[in-house]
Amino acid sequence: MRLLPVAFYRADVVAVARALIGKRLCRDGVELEITEVEAYRDGDTAAHTRHGVTARNAVMWGPPGRAYVYLCYGLHQMLNIVTGDDGHGAAVLIRACRPVAGLAEVQARRGGKRGPVLLTGPGKVAQALALDASFNHHVLYEPGGLELRDGPAPTGLLAGPRVGIDYASAEDRAARWRFAMAGTPWVSQRKTLTPL
DNA sequence: ACAAGGATCCTCT
DNA sequence: GAGGATCCTTGTT
Numbered sequence: 555m556r557l558l559p560v561a562f563y564r565a566d567v568v569a570v571a572r573a574l575i576g577k578r579l580c581r582d583g584v585e586l587e588i589t590e591v592e593a594y595r596d597g598d599t600a601a602h603t604r605h606g607v608t609a610r611n612a613v614m615w616g617p618p619g620r621a622y623v624y625l626c627y628g629l630h631q632m633l634n635i636v637t638g639d640d641g642h643g644a645a646v647l648i649r650a651c652r653p654v655a656g657l658a659e660v661q662a663r664r665g666g667k668r669g670p671v672l673l674t675g676p677g678k679v680a681q682a683l684a685l686d687a688s689f690n691h692h693v694l695y696e697p698g699g700l701e702l703r704d705g706p707a708p709t710g711l712l713a714g715p716r717v718g719i720d721y722a723s724a725e726d727r728a729a730r731w732r733f734a735m736a737g738t739p740w741v742s743q744r745k746t747l748t749p750l
Numbered sequence: 751a752c753a754a755g756g757a758t759c760c761t762c763t
Numbered sequence: 764g765a766g767g768a769t770c771c772t773t774g775t776t
Binding site: 602605608609610611624625626627628629 | 768769770771772773774
Binding site for chain 1: 755756757758759
């Protein structure tokens with residue numbers, strides 16, 4: 555499938571988040587279908603941008619179509635995709651995927667696990683793709699390294715509140731900016747999701 | 751320079 | 764269902 559052009563990323567972060575379901579993350583023979591994401595908006599009290607521009611979140615404010623990779627809880631890398639124009643601070647967190655190709659490689663990186671436990675969680679996705687801090691700022695719309703490619707449109711979408719943001723305002727905690735593919739077991743914490 | 755806490759995962763019960 | 768791992772980022776002093 556074709557590489558998605560930079561224009562794909564320039565839209566509103568919630569629209570891009572929905573559009574990302576079913577797209578493919580590719581790296582060196584490993585191909586993952588995105589099944590679950592969360593949008594983090596500019597002015598969002600749940601987002602890393604909530605304190606303005608900092609060294610860590612700088613890439614979120616930059617041009618779209620780049621990766622924002624950061625370390626969470628001192629252990630887990632998280633992959634985000636920067637959206638919106640340069641100067642706008644927003645990104646989409648990749649929360650879960652389904653393996654399409656390179657299953658043996660993914661299993662090796664994930665401790666030999668099998669089934670949805672392999673890829674249903676943001677730290678797991680980054681581990682499966684062997685991502686580290688060097689992928690921060692990586693351009694996703696050019697060939698080489700990590701790429702985002704088109705995929706078949708999903709038959710249905712689920713939505714719900716985002717996970718792990720108890721520190722945010724009540725309004726932002728309630729916002730249904732988490733999206734997932736309907737009809738697949740490759741999604742984390744399914745209970746809080748309902749049809750969009 | 752310091753203290754606090756985090757967009758999580760795994761293991762054990 | 765609960766708790767520990769583990770270290771970087773951030774705001775504050």
